[in-house]
Amino acid sequence: MFSTTQLAKGVSLHIRQTTQFKTVNFSIKWRAALTEKDAAHRTVLxxxxxxxxxxxxxxxxxxxxxxDLFGTVLYFDTSKRGNxxxxxxxxxxxxxxxxxxxxVLNEVLELLHTAIFKPNLQDGDFVASIVEREKDMVMQRIHSVFDDKARYxxxxxxxxxxxxxxxSISANGTIETVATITPESLMEAYMHMLEHDIIDIYVVGDVDEKAMIDKLRQVLPFTDREQYEKEMLMAINQPGDSYTKEQQDMKxxxxxIGYSTPVLFGDADFPKMQIFNGIFGGYAHSKLFMNVRERESLAYYASSSYASHYGLIFVVSGIEPNNEKKAIEVIDEQLVALQNGEITDLELTQTKAMLINQLKEALDSPRGQxxxxxxxxxxxxxxxxxxxxxxxxxxxxxxxxxxSLKVKREAVYFLCGKEEQVDASN
Structure with missing residues (x-):
């Protein structure tokens, strides 16, 4: 799909030469170990x-x-995957x-160099007023999670x-860690990223591959760096099946509900667990949607997701507070049904079709590829x-x-209005 060239030790260039698109897309990814402090610095950066x-x-x-460059789009962002x-x-x-x-292409390539290697500095550090402004923006972004009750x-x-x-570490860090950032500490984070992060560079478009490699060697003069040791994610066995209820001003x-599974991304059973999640709650034909929402009318929405890098499965639902106990019961019933082998041909074929179609749709865009x-x-x-x-x-x-037999419930979390006193743990 992509051809790969090593520009330096720890720096990989992946090019997909294709006439599929009328644009040329670049994506540069700097990777490092995930910590709250570094996540905060790198997001502000x-x-x-x-x-x-x-x-x-x-x-x-x-x-x-x-x-002026015909509407060229350029943006930075942060994300996390596993550790x-x-x-x-x-x-x-x-x-x-x-x-x-x-x-335009050559001008954009020169702009890549400028955007990465020639930041806006004052006396050798980032401009203090700009750093403070962007710290405020990141802290507002982190705080906004509180206002989105489903995300919270x-x-x-x-x-x-x-x-x-x-x-549980946010890709943005925490408000407390963002607040500690100074122009000097941000410069340290910037230099560490340029010199030590593992880097993947992607290019998708109708380009001359050899000419692109030569040009990127010039505009992206990254030096050798050592592959850092990736800490293996270990399964954490939580004691019992916890229940937590919190109240806020909301209706x-x-x-x-959180579950754990020993099946991780890349394991032999990973595709099977993707199918399980699709049938459990991943799609509109799933057991959660058809039974919790449609049959019982207990939820405004009900679905599941599979965080495969952490071995976690999450069920999320929006309900009337007085339906909490019944909703938990019906959600539990859907997992039991799967554990008992109650799976229809239609559920299986529809889930497979959805996964295949999602993959094909993603590959219809350069960013998806x-x-x-x-x-x-x-x-x-x-x-x-x-x-x-x-x-x-x-x-x-x-x-x-x-x-389904490998999926174990670990925790139930219920967020509701302060006037509600229903407790499903009793």
Whole structure:
């Protein structure tokens, strides 16, 4: 799917030469171990790099130049996967082949160099006023989770299930860690990222592969770096089956339930667990949706998700607070049904079709191709749609039943209004 070239030790360039798109897309990913302190610094750093640099010292000047490059899009962001924190830079620009007279691609490549290696500095450090402004923006983003009750409930459940664990560390850090950032500490984080992070560079578009490799060697002069030791994620056995209820000023209750499974991303049983999750609550034909929401009318929404890098499965639902006990009972019944092998041909075939269609749809965009390949590239077998179609199609009802037996409930978290006194733990 992509051809890979090593630009330096720990720096990989992946190019997909294709006529599928009229744009050229770049994605640069810097990876390091995930910690709250580093996540906070790296998130503020992306905000600072996003809005100005040595050449374009104001956000307005920067945006104007991108507009002049036929609406080129350039942005920084952060994310996490397993125990890794990622700073990413995504760029999308028009392919020169579709312009009468232009050299946009070369200008964009030079801009990559400027955006990364020539930040807006004052006396050798980031500008204090800009750092403070972007710290405030990040702290507002972190605080906004509190106002989104579904996100807040999911955050609390994860913290309860996996305290002091990568699963519960936000890619943005915490308000407390962001507040400690100084221009000097941000510069240290920036230099460490450039010099020590493992880097993957992606290019998708109708480009001359050799010329692109040569050009990127010039504009992205990353040096050798050592692969850091990736800490293995270990299963954490929680004592018992915890129940937590919290109250805030709100009306709709948020019922979130967490389960653990020993099946992780890349394991032999991973495709089977994906099918299990799809039938359990991943889609509109799932048992949770059809029974909790449709049959019993207990929830405004009810679904499940599989956090495969952490071996966690989450059920999320929005309910009337007085339906809490009944909703938990019906959710439990759906897992028991799967454990008893109550799986229809239709549930199995629809789930397989949804997974296959989702994969194909993702590959219809340059960004989707990059993200899919980036996620699957380190598996033992080379990624292909045919291979994963075969993986899913070969899953049987018995396989799904076996997966359901590996799923253990660990925690129930219920967030509701202060006037409600119902307690499902009794």
């Amino acid at each position: 992306t905000n600072v790099l996003q809005h100005s640099n040595e050449t374009f010292t104001t956000s307005a000047a920067y945006r104007s130049y991108l507009d 890794e924190h990622t700073v990413l830079m995504n760029v999308e620009t028009v392919n020169d082949q579709y312009l009468a007279q232009s050299n 409930a999911q955050q609390r459940l994860t913290q309860i299930m996996r305290p002091n664990h990568a699963a 709709q209750g948020k019922l979130h 990059i993200e899919i390949y980036d996620q699957y590239k380190n598996l033992s077998a080379a990624f292909s749609v045919n291979e994963w179609t075969t993986n899913w199609q070969s899953v049987t009802k018995e396989d799904v039943q076996q997966m």
